[in-house]
Amino acid sequence: MSNSTPSTDPLTNAIIITGGAQRVGMAVAKDLAARGHSVVISYRRDKASLEELQQLGITCIQADFSSQTGINQFIAAVKLCCNSIRALIHNASDWQPESVNVSPQDTMTQMMQIHAMVPYQLNLALAELLGSNGCGDIIHMTDYVEKTGSKKHIAYAASKAALHNMTKSFAALLAPTVKVNSIAPGLIMFNEDDDEAYRQKAKTKSLMAIEPGANVVIDTVNYILSNTYLTGSCIDLDGGRALASKK
Numbered sequence: 001m002s003n004s005t006p007s008t009d010p011l012t013n014a015i016i017i018t019g020g021a022q023r024v025g026m027a028v029a030k031d032l033a034a035r036g037h038s039v040v041i042s043y044r045r046d047k048a049s050l051e052e053l054q055q056l057g058i059t060c061i062q063a064d065f066s067s068q069t070g071i072n073q074f075i076a077a078v079k080l081c082c083n084s085i086r087a088l089i090h091n092a093s094d095w096q097p098e099s100v101n102v103s104p105q106d107t108m109t110q111m112m113q114i115h116a117m118v119p120y121q122l123n124l125a126l127a128e129l130l131g132s133n134g135c136g137d138i139i140h141m142t143d144y145v146e147k148t149g150s151k152k153h154i155a156y157a158a159s160k161a162a163l164h165n166m167t168k169s170f171a172a173l174l175a176p177t178v179k180v181n182s183i184a185p186g187l188i189m190f191n192e193d194d195d196e197a198y199r200q201k202a203k204t205k206s207l208m209a210i211e212p213g214a215n216v217v218i219d220t221v222n223y224i225l226s227n228t229y230l231t232g233s234c235i236d237l238d239g240g241r242a243l244a245s246k247k
């Protein structure tokens, strides 16, 4: 396991991204580092990408959020390496469908743990560091299905809805020093094992009918960070998905 040892000097105005060692989170982390931000990511499983991220100056902290110990250890590690936080981006997520192999209890518990319990505890624990420079941001990565539900990802959708509800609660609690917003994506990027038939069907669910890739999330994160008046809001990053069914 390659925890990068945080430098002896605490980071100032760090941007924390959970689940930043792959896909969307990693793309956002690399962009923000390239813009000159001090970036800290959490990762669960060791990955080849960690070496590249560390070479870019990104602090990588191993954290498995499935346990309270994992949450506590990550909070302690962030407090140790950062003396102020510019933004906290809750990206870590598990897209778990209902399955005969996992009990309903375990599915709902795991979905609520990563998508609601972790953001809830990290927001409360890190709020003081976030507001210390007078302008902090919390971004919750939710999902289009928070609004509609999902017959194949019931617990996942419910947990993302809980996360968006907390966007409103934390926006009210932390204003005006910290803004809190959701990004609710539709399809952003496929998984490697998605077959062609699935890919074609998934793209037709939005008006734009494309797989946009992580750049649209990068643009949205930077828009939120630069906007001094946006809080308690949800940016629907879904290619017009709600209107596609009406075509």
Ligand SMILES: NC(=O)C1=CN([C@@H]2O[C@H](COP(=O)(O)OP(=O)(O)OC[C@H]3O[C@@H](n4cnc5c(N)ncnc54)[C@H](OP(=O)(O)O)[C@@H]3O)[C@@H](O)[C@H]2O)C=CC1
Binding pocket: 018, 019, 020, 021, 022, 023, 024, 025, 043, 044, 045, 046, 063, 064, 065, 066, 090, 091, 092, 093, 094, 095, 114, 141, 142, 143, 144, 184, 185, 186, 187, 188, 189, 190
């Ligand atoms: N990709 C898409 O098209 C869409 C994405 N979104 C949302 O956007 C965000 C980014 O999506 P994407 O890049 O696909 O995310 P991924 O599915 O790639 O997951 C991101 C990371 O979350 C980490 N993670 C999962 N569970 C835990 C845990 N218990 N403890 C610690 N880390 C954990 C994983 O770590 P590890 O790999 O080590 O297990 C993984 O690297 C997510 O919140 C997702 O729900 C919403 C709609 C569409």
Ligand SMILES: Nc1nc2c(c(=O)[nH]1)N=C([C@H](O)[C@@H](O)CO)CN2
Binding pocket: 092, 093, 094, 095, 143, 185, 186, 187, 188, 189, 190, 191, 202
């Ligand atoms: N943590 C994840 N959440 C989601 C993913 C993913 O890969 N990881 N993917 C999707 C789909 O792209 C869906 O939006 C379209 O089929 C949803 N959430």
